[in-house]
Amino acid sequence: MSTAFKPYEEYKRTEYDWINEVPCHWREVPIRAITEVSSERNGNRNDLELLSVYREYGVIKKASREDNHNVESQDLSNYKFVDKGYLVLNKMKMWQGSLGVSIYRGIVSPAYIVCKLVGDFNYSYIHYLLRSPGFKTIYNRISYGVRVGQWDMRYDDFKNIKLYIPPKEEQDQIVRYLDSSIAKINKFIKTKKKLIEVLKEYKQAVINEAVTRGLDPNVRTKQSGVPWLGNIPEHWNLVRAKNLVRYKHTVVGHKSADYRLLSLTTNGVIFRDLENAKGKFPSDFSTYQEVNPGDIIFCLFDVDETPRTVGLSEIKGMITGAYDVCEHIGVNSDIRYLYYYYLSIDDKKAFKPIYTGLRKVIPKDLFMQLKTPQPPIAEQQVIVRYIEQKTKAIDKVITSTQKELDLISEYRTRLISDVVTGKIDVRGMAVDDFNEELEEIEEMIEDELGGEEGDLDAN
Secondary structure (H helix, E strand, O other): OOOOOEOOOOEEEOOOOOOOEEEOOOEEEEHHHOEEEOOOEOOOOOOOEEEEEEOOOEEEEHHHOOOOOOOOOOOOOOOEEEOOOOEEEOOOOHHHOOEEEOOOOEEEOOOOEEEEEOOOOOHHHHHHHHOOHHHHHHHHHOEEOOOHHHOEEOHHHHOOOEEEEOOHHHHHHHHHHHHHHHHHHHHHHHHHHHHHHHHHHHHHHHHHHHHHHOOOOOOOEEEOOOOOOOEEEOOOEEEEHHHOEEEEOOEOHHHHHHOOEEEEEOOEEEEOOOOOOOOOOOOOOOOOEEEOOOOEEEOOOOOOOOOOOEEEOOOOEEEOOOOEEEEEOOOOOOHHHHHHHHHHHHHHOOOHHHOEOOOOEOOHHHHHHOEEEEOOHHHHHHHHHHHHHHHHHHHHHHHHHHHHHHHHHHHHHHHHHHHHOOOOEOOOOOHHHHHHHHHHHHHHHHHHHOOOOOOOOOO
């Protein structure tokens, strides 16, 4: 933390290993003393908005998130009523810190635990405190189940957790300070996220323009006859995919132990870490396919929802049989140009007119009939070099900006935790004092990044 922060004068020990000491004047309060379980139901009301609990945000309006695919019951009468200031716990995800004090009036799933907060407290302080990282340690310890993803937590265990709480006036100051500071940090984060999105869009535009129009802005063009292509340079040919790539399906069989698992991601084809990776894995990889350097991988199903539908492998390994692995057979054709062309199509989701069925599948035979632009081989190679040089510069700025985001996000989490658990004293600090602190954070980030700067004009 900055030198602007200072600790409290005196501390006392606690019984917890994740919060060893707290300021001496803070009082010990068990959660059961400030909560009262509420079982009030929605009943026949239809004026209450559906709420949800996210580990990243706390209690939010369900409709505010497009990524919330949980389907609510048609009958909402049994859903639990939540008022402003109620504490809501997703007992199945408490080990992830999925709880929060609601600022909304609405209803939540009957599976949630809903508590009224009782006593003279600043409810926002309680929200900050119970969501601070140290508390996840104890939520983990009181959550049970056969599988981590199916753990459950009981209120009878939760209520016995001891809190160490400052006087009300101090709570109010802590909340004022954190609200102001976090708002400034969030504005910084929002700006950086927007920059990353702009850079990604610029990268897509660079690739798309190069593989469909070439590098000469004055070149004569002709109609391609392909809806998602439009006009292409007059001297380019259109070649069916079947003359450039062909499907291969080499099953690894009993030799699966000799291959490393691969994954198709937005960062390309990468090795997947079986030891630390999330998600499900088969007990037997014998049906997986061999992938060699230079193979191009397509995911021709769930095309709208799949983050990435094409990848060019630079490594050897195995991948699920659900994907299509192709080898390059084109004469006077550069596989890297072909990959960038399909990447541009993927970014635009331009194949949408030829999806079929609920799974949005592109039939293999149809895919192989699709026409692909093919410049002369020398021009393809020039285009590839241009794309790789240009995108390398863009990626450098994206990586640097993402590091800034990660560092400031870590700082935000640590700041909240240190303030609400009494590691630093903000009683005498004005809410505007954080402006100087934010400048120091930016300097810290620059030092951490070693002054890295991306050059978007790299040649």
